[in-house]
Amino acid sequence: MAEETQPKWEGKAIAELKGPTPHQVWPFLEDFCNLHKLLPSLDKCHRVEGAPGQPGLVRYCASASLSGGDSDPSKVKWANERLLMxxxxxxxxxxxxxxxxxGLKSYVSTIRVVPMNDGDAKMAGCMIEWSxxxxxxxxxxxxxxxxxxDFCLQSMAKKIESAIQEASG
Incomplete structure (x- = not known):
């Protein structure tokens, strides 16, 4: 008897950053093991193996706050994630x-920084897409x-915007 397979879930979240260019935003995302600096709910993110920026790099991410702030190590939410591209x-x-x-059995995600192009040359900015x-x-x-x-992406976008504003002025 064949096992019944459920359809995959697919989605995309978008965050608009008013002002910063993709060139200014990308360095914050390019460091694959920097996620804890962008996501307030994440306590740890560090390299487990592999070379920075290279496919095969594995990072460990963990959060006690996702599990109600409990300091009991058995209740910490964690994941190992591999950079594919x-x-x-x-x-x-x-x-x-x-x-x-x-509870994630299969999860693949792409994060992309793209310029906003609404035809208004005075309106600088970019979007981060997380599919x-x-x-x-x-x-x-x-x-x-x-x-x-979407919540994670909006939080990251605010943090990146703030950091860019602080650095420029």
């Missing part, structure tokens, strides 16, 4: 979640995952 000229990268304790394909997560609905990704 990094393209600095196109300002994008793709990664997959490996081992984790958050994903994942197997269903037990206890979650597709909208739960989309909302979580």
């Amino acid at each position: 990094m393209d600095p000229s196109d300002k994008c990268f793709t990664y997959e979640v490996l081992d984790n304790n958050m 994903f394909v994942a197997d269903p997560i037990e206890g979650w609905g597709p909208q739960d995952l989309s909302s979580y990704i």
Whole structure:
């Protein structure tokens, strides 16, 4: 008897940054092991193996705050994530979640920085796009995952905008 397969969840979140160019935003995202500096809910993010910026790089991400701020190590939410592709000229990268304790069986994501082009030359800025394909997560609905990704992306965009504003002025 064949196992019934559920369709993959797919989604995309977009954050608009008013002012910064893709060239200014990319360095914040290019450091694959820098995520804890951009996401307030993440306590740790560090390299496990591989060379920085190269496919095969594995990072470990962990958060006690996602589990209610409990300091009990058994309740920390964590994941190992592998960089699959990094393209600095196109300002994008793709990664997959490996081992984790958050119920992710298959998760692949691409993050891309693109210029905003609304025809208004005075309106500088760019967008960060975070797209994903994942197997269903037990206890979650597709909208739960989309909302979580959007929340993380908006938080990261605010942090990046603030850092760029502070550096320029």
